[in-house]
Amino acid sequence: MEIRPILSSLLRNKTGALLIAAQVALSLAIVANALYIIHDRLERAARTSGVADETSMFRLGVAQMKDPESAEGKLAVQDRNYDLIRGVPGVASVARTNQSPLSRSGWNMGLSLDTKQAETTTNTAMYFGQDSMVKTFGLKLIEGRDFVADDVETIDPDKTQSLGRTAILTQVLAKKLFPASSAVGKTIYLGTGSDAFPLQVVGVVEKLQTPWANVGERGEISTILAARRVESYGMFVVRAEPGQRDRVMKDVEAALGKVPGQVVMGTESMEKDRIDLYRDDRAIAWMLITVTVLLLLVTASGIVGMATLWVNQRRKQIGVRRALGARRIDILRYFITENLMITTGGIVAGLLLAVALNQLLVSQLELPKLPLGYLAIGSTVLWLIGVLAVYGPAWRASSISPAIATRSA
């Protein structure tokens, strides 16, 4: 093989080769880490919320200028608004709730298995309302049952802090509380200590993300309670008939807004909530994709530039070699092999750099550890780019006519 002569010629003229190798190493370090972060962020944004057909869902809040004094007055406001919403054609299902998935704002409360515990067992996102969220959100019930009318407890927040007697848990939460057995029928407590409120688990749903869709397991720890709070303020989540969301959203908003002394706020489709929630993740992914592409272009152009220079410098030698019997393919192979040697050197250094950079990111920015697969992908990409970039100049070198090359000075 020709490796020895190529190596010795490289060692004579180290600067250029070292620069290319350094560039490849830096690129690999950045590209491998960037690819991993891109994948991580896009995967995070692609998780489902557990809500069926999100595109048909929207939420809105209703507040009163002057709160009714009596509990009956407050409940009457709720009932009136139900009627107004249900009166809009195209409304498939409506539920009063305190929070909506993906909306980035809501309640977080502690649950415990025993009132004697010093600390609660886990925190959970707390959904509550008097309607079937299983139905409106289209959740998949995998165990037990949905709430029935008897489960719903009417609660005045001025008199008690209870939030009902029954609960539906997500699968992840049920497994966390009761790893060995079924959660259905068990009693858990809202809070801990003597003031904790007992809750009976009646059902388990497959999935319902928290309003924040936290990373990892925490994003799916949610509880639904059957409670009708005595309050005139309220959030409604509405499922429209397929394809009619935008019109229904406008009509419901108009119907509720027409009531004197009532203000409608925070009307948002679940689709828009999803976009807003993952905006930063998508932004960082796109920024990394842009940087990666630019980086590879810059590296490729650097290799083209250097290879062109070397070809020009060695015109005479190429001519001599060709005159002495080397075929075009030999010249081509020479440059490609030379380039492969340089990029391989760069990649070896780059692998170490990539791991070091990842260590730095893990310690400084709490980023996840880099799986080795990404190093392999990054290395392959840079090898390919190296060969592609050098092919042009190498092919031009191989086309040098021996007669002309040796004739000139």
Next chain:
Amino acid sequence: MFAYYFTLGLRSLRRNPALTALMIVTLAVGVAASMATLTVLYVMSGDPIPEKSDRLFVPRVDTAPLVGYAAGDEPSDQLNYTDATNLLRSGQGVRRTAVYGVGNAIETGRADLPPFLAQGVAPTRDFFAMFNVPFLYGGPWDVATETAKSNVIVLNRELSEKLFGKTNPVGKRITMDSEQWQIVGVIDKWNPLPRYYRLINGNGGNFSGADEYFIPFQTAVRHEFSNNGNNNCTGEGPKEPGYQGWIASECDWIQFWFEGKSASDQARIKEFLAAYVTDQKKLGRFPRPINVRLENVMEWMKHLGVVGADTKLSTWLAFGFLLVCLVNTVGLLLAKFSARAGEVGVRRALGATRGNIFQQFLIEATVIGLVGGLLGLILSFGGLWLISMQSEEMAIVAKMDWAMLALTLALSIFASILAGLLPTWRACQVTPALQLKTQ
């Protein structure tokens, strides 16, 4: 000689146009990426009130129950009502304020302007002087009004113009939450970046959003306005239901600020906090060991992580990218300069010193940096535009000022000089005799 070399450098741009263009574009892209992300970082981590950021302090005390205590636990970021009112009365520092968020419906009684919800804050009177809030009309409410817990309100300029046009509304009344409120002042445009005075808010986040009105803290509590923001209960939570139970509880929801006479007050007020906690322990509160913090504006923003990890990541990455661009430029310059060994040989033979050659080639590299910097400037505006498309928050922070503009050019020139050092040094090594012989 500088001017002459500079002209030579400009002319040399036309030599090897492809190679030169590649160099300029590489440099420009690298500089643009770094500057666009650096600008965002710079705005995000900027000092919002440089004249007194070292003497505005946020106190933190640990009211949580003893169970679950671990050494090194951080006290909560906000105060409960009991501690907030106690500290307001403490007389520590020159000024004190307690702030929480409120949101109320404003009725206009006008057909063209239906009732709407406005977001505001409930601070004490000192707030305006502490944070240098500029007034367009009127001023803060007076002490007597604050003590009487009257219905007075300060509007921001936007809300005032929405309700009253460009006239002075001081003395007029508005209807909010079905009650009459007297307007005592209108503040001029005031939107510090970040919104350090109330970072934990329920409206807009660290950078975007604005507080439309200001009402006295105790008036808001008298009306039982709940907090529009973060309510945090460690431990048992309120013992009684309703608003009175809430303000008697150890749940925290109020942000508090001290203003010291000078930065040295930080230690003194911190000592006072420790003494305060010791005192409260006698009443059976603060079961945990004394754990107090007092942070100034910059320390407070750092504690709350105002600059997100994503912003830091982007900036690091962009500078990594610039480094690659730099290495690339070194290679390309090396190629460009080595092709001119003959020229160097002739000049040296005609009497030019190594110093002359060094100067000429370094100036040539600088010219490339200058052109790359100008192109990079245009590209950074493009990059910032792209960043500002991401969200409202980013649109506010992705703005370049003169300092950043100058830094962009400086960075580009510095980068090109750095990249030019090695190739220039190599060019100086040309031996005239050898070079001339081969010609």
